[in-house]
Amino acid sequence: MEITSATYTTHAKAIILGEHSIVYRGSAIVAPVPVLAITVTATINSSTAPSYDFDGSAISRDQIANYYPGIDEALNSFPLPEGLSLSLTIRSTIPESRGLGSSAASANSAVRAIYRAIKNLTYFSEGIRLQRPHLSDLDTIVARCEDRVHGRASGLDQCGVTADCTCLFTSDRNGLPPMITTLPNLNAYLVVADTGIIKNTKASVAAIKRRISAKDPQVYSAIETLSSISDSLKDRWTHNHLEEIGASMNRAQEILSSLSLSLPELDRLISLLRENGALGAKLSGGGCGGICIGLFRDIDKADAAVEGIQKHECQAWRISI
Template sequence: MTKASAAGKVILLGEHAVVYGRPAIAVPVSDVRATAEVTPLAGDVGVLIVAEDLGQSYRLDEPCETDAARALRATVRNTLQHLGVQAETQALRIVVHSQVPIARGMGSGTAVATALVRALTKHYGRHLTPRTVSDLVFRTEVILHGTPSGIDNTVVAFEKPVHFTKGQRAHILEVRGEFILLIADTGIRSKTRDAVEQVRRAWRADPGRYERLFDRIGAIVEEGRRAIIAGQVGDLGHLMHRNQLLLRDLGVSSPELDRLVRAAESAGAKGAKLSGGGKGGCMIALVDDGTRAEVLSSLLSAGASSVITTPVR
């Protein structure tokens, strides 16, 4: 058996605007992971993909109807093709599992695809650079999200904080001062594709207004990049707060997200905001050792279904 894994992620600053050419910062969440296991399929020729979390199995040579099935099949086919392996002659059983919450803006689909690419590459005794893995997973992102920016596959493949602008080379950020994020789940599933399309419709209807909002978000991201590089992580809090206000103006927040953001900041978080597509999913709060327990308790009291603590270093 060959096994590989990949981390989840959150967007620290810049979601949605990143789709329109502005920068964004994303960080890996290494404590929650997706895994892929590859074993020979005895007595048969073909590739069987078992999605444990969905309770589904898919054969590579059979048609499929759901985005999840199409994404898994495409990831396997694209990876085998890149490795120069003929899919039709293989006999493989591939089992995928994810600890990353599904449809919460934490990159569950991206993590699964990345783990798949890594496991298949390892199974055939090959090595791919993080950039190549990212490029392969981006093709899966198109199936999952329609018009992705490319930030999710980049941060998950490199598993380091990244400063990303669509169409440009991503920059790995050196974090000079470690900081702590709490990731609180609203308990509401939210497809990134739907939120991205909602913003796109609004942008088409009023491009001037939305371009100005994207510019303001982009400026916040650049301030955040400078703060991280300088080790002034305390400055990230008010930047997160400002970013959240602009995301509300974009129309991608929700009453549940707003309630959790208020609860976190009232309990002592330096800043808080939604992370990912919005309209549900997760929010993040910047805390330190002195405020972590109180903010976590406040988030649970305000309705968070779960809270993950992750250091960023």
């Protein structure tokens, strides 16, 4: 029997600049993608076995542990007393493993939906009140969920899926937590295009790390340049220098491609974005699949780019930034 339930929705994100280099130091720019989101409903039942519904399909707890470890970690973080069970219903429009932050978004929605459901619950057992984490602990739990997925997450995805606007994310601050700075609206548009190819961020990051460990001079130089590009973009963004931002995106794509992180499918979509008027276009996220992005000043050109990409049987979305 259902006792209480709660729902939480988290949107997707897209990294504009700074992927890979942010793992080591410097800054990255990340934008929310509100047209894509994941909603989790947490239901607390009595005398009922837990159930898990992902987009209309029943899945087991073992399947959650194997395929959605962030959600599994969220479930582990909220133990319930005997006699109560926790069920989840998950609805998502975020393509998985594409660089859109699906793992961070699902973990954030699961953690906050479960927290709200428990907060709604007044339960006493032999005079002991049900324990629940404090609201201030939730970000830490989500970070732990992300570490479960990625090994050691930078926090950039978590920032992007919870932000209301574009943010500058700065790490490597002598052991201090990352600094997050909100950036002004550019009155411009970002087109997000999906190759449909599943990518593995953890594997891509590990491949770059191996080359750095082997003291590969090309990778050292590439990471330094990517960091410099991201670090220098704050002033250009603040002063709405769209052409310079676009040029920085194009330069970043050249470097990421030189690290074997692009693919012909990504290159094709990036070319389509530029042909349709993008000031700059590049892959976004771990690379080797997933998404690419294009920056547009004009909404009509952005919409034309979306239409052109969809004609090539790929998904695309336009957002304001």
